[in-house]
Amino acid sequence: MLLQKKMIDKEISNLKAIDTLIRQEQPFAVYRIPGEDTPRLLTQASGSVRLLYDLKDLDGARGFVIAPFRASESCPIVLIQPEQWGQPLPLGEYAEEELEAFRLRQGRETFSEACTEEYEACFRTFIEALRSKQFDKLVLSRKSVIGQCPGFSPSAVFRAACKHYIHSYIYLCYTPRTGVWMGSTPEIILSGEKNEWSTVALAGTQPLQDGRLPQEWGEKNRQEQDYVASYIRRQLLSSGIHPTESGPYPAYAGALSHLKTSFRFTLKDNNRLGSLLELLHPTPAVCGLPKEEAYRFILDNEGYDRRYYSGFIGWLDPDGKTDLYVNLRCMHIENGQLSFYAGGGLLASSELNDEWLETEKKLQTMKRLVSMSL
Template structure:
C-alpha cells in the first residue's frame, strides 16, 4: 500500500507539471479519495449556471462568473476512480484539541480589513442590509519542497468531517480546500442542501452547545433564504436543525434540507437560485452581492464559489469552496471570511478569520 500511495502522490504532482486537468477529492465519511482526469480535449467553459443543466463532470464555479473566471467543467471518461491512499485518522476533533494551544493568531487587524469592516458595518447599521459577508486573502511564500498532493493527503487525514479536494485546470490554476458546507448533493429521489453559519471554536475538541443570539440570527438568515429559494422552484423540503457541526477546529450551526426534484436534469436552475447563499454573500442577495464586489477590495475568484462532482443521472456532491488556497509557482493565497450583522465587532470578526485561516495553515506548517 505504501508503494502504491507514493506512486499515486507522484502521479498527481506529475499531472500538475504536465498541465493536465484533474481533480482528486474525498467525500466526508469516506476513507478513499477519488481521482478523475481529462486526458483528451479541453475542459468546458460555462458562463451561466443554468448551462449546467444536464451536464456531468467536476465543476469549479467562482463567486463571480466573468471572462477571466468562468465556470469550468472537467469531463472525464468516467467518474472518480478510487485512489488508494492511507488517510486513516482518529478524527479532526481530537487533533483540534491537541493543536489549538500551539497556534498563535494576529490579534491586531490590518488597516485594510478595518477599513472594509467599517464600510460594511455602516451599511448594516443603516439597515441597508440584514447581513453581509466580509472576507480577506492572505498571501504567503511557497516553500521550496511544497507538494500539493502531500498537503491533500494531510488534509484527508486531519479533516474527516470535511470535503477535501485538489484540482487543476489551465483556466483556474491549482486549488486545494477543506470545506464543510454542501450546496447540493444527492441522487435519484433524494437531494439535500444545508444552511451553515455562525462560528465557535471547539471546546476541548467537542462541539459547543450554547450559542449566542448573533450566531443564531446569522444562521437563521441563511436557513430562511434557502427555504424561500427552494419554494421559488416549487420544492418543498423537510428540515433538521439547527444543530452544531464540526468544521476543522471550529463549529458551525447547521440545518439540513431534504427534498426531491421533478427533473434531475435541471440542477443548473437550482444552483442558480441557491448560489451565492447568505453564508458567503448577504441579504438582500443581489444588492449584497454587488456591494461586496464594489467594496471588499479584492477578487475572490473561486473562493466562496462551489466545487465538486455533478451527475444528474447518478450521484452529485457539490460543496461551497471555503477554507481553501490558490497554489501558484511562488506563493499560496489563503482565504477566509465571516458573516457580519449590525451587532458585529471588529476584533471578534478579525479573530474569526484568523482561526479559519488556520485550517489551511496547519497543513503547510507555516
C-alpha cells in the first residue's frame, strides 16, 4: 500500500508539473509513441523556439516539430529545441473501474444527426466540384468549440488518452506562438532512423465492431484509401525512393478503424528529411487530388483556418530516431475554450449525412477524454 501511494503521489506530481509549464508559458512537448508504456517530456528552458516557413528548412534540423496545414506568418512551422532528448514521465496505471467507465461511456454516446448549415453549405460546394470532375478527392473538415469546464486539466486529458488509445500517438505541447495543442493520432507521415524509414497511407473510416477491426470495406472506402496510397507511391518514386508495401489492411484509431498501407524504404541522405516531408505533406488523406489544386480549393472554400490541425507533429532527428505524425483527432486550448477538429474524405459518391456522422464520431475521440478526465 505504501508503494502504491508513492506511485500515485509521483503521478500527481508529474501531472501538476505539465500544467505548471503551461501556466509559466514555457515551451514543452510530452508524447507517447504507440507500443511504448512511458511518455517522454521535452522542455526548452532557454532561448526562443525556432520559427520556419518552408518545410525544406527542416533539412538537417533536430527538435520537436509543430507544422501547420499551411505555413504562414500567423501560423509558422515551430521547432522546440530541448536541452536533452526527453525524460521518461511515468503516469501510473488506470484502475479497472476507470477503464470500465470509459467503455460504458463509449456505448452510451449519441451523435447529432442534423448537420449545421455551415457544414451543409461547404459540403454542397465541395461535392459540386467533385461531381463536375474538377477533383478526384477532397477532404472537408470542421471544428467544434465548447467552453472549458472548471477543473479542466490538459495533463489529465493527456493521461486518459495514453491509457485508452494504446494504438495512437499521443501528444500535448505548448509554445507561445502555437498555444496549447493536444492530440491522439494514428497516422505516421515519417518515421525511422539510420537506414530504415516508413510512412503510411491511411484513409477510409468505419467504427469498430464490438471492439474488433471490421473486415468488410465498401468501394468508397477502398477507393479513398487507394488515392492516398497511389499518391505516396508516386511521390516516393519521383524522388528515387523505391518502397516495399504491405496492405491495405484495417488498423485501429481509437474507437474507429481505417484502411492502412505501409511503405518501407531506405534514404541516401538523412539530412534532407524536410525536403521529403515537403513531397509528402499534405497527403490526400487530409487534402485531396490533384494536390495543389485541392489545397487551394480547401483554403478558399472550407470557411475557417485549420491552423495546426492536419499538419504534422513529433520528434525530428536526422542522426537518431524520428517519429512524425499527421495531426488528427486533436484539440486547441485557448482563452477558456476547447476547439476540436475532424474531417473526412469526399468522393463524388459521398452523401451529406454519412460524412457529417463520420466527423461527429471522430470528434468524440477527444471529447470523451475531456469528459473522462473531469
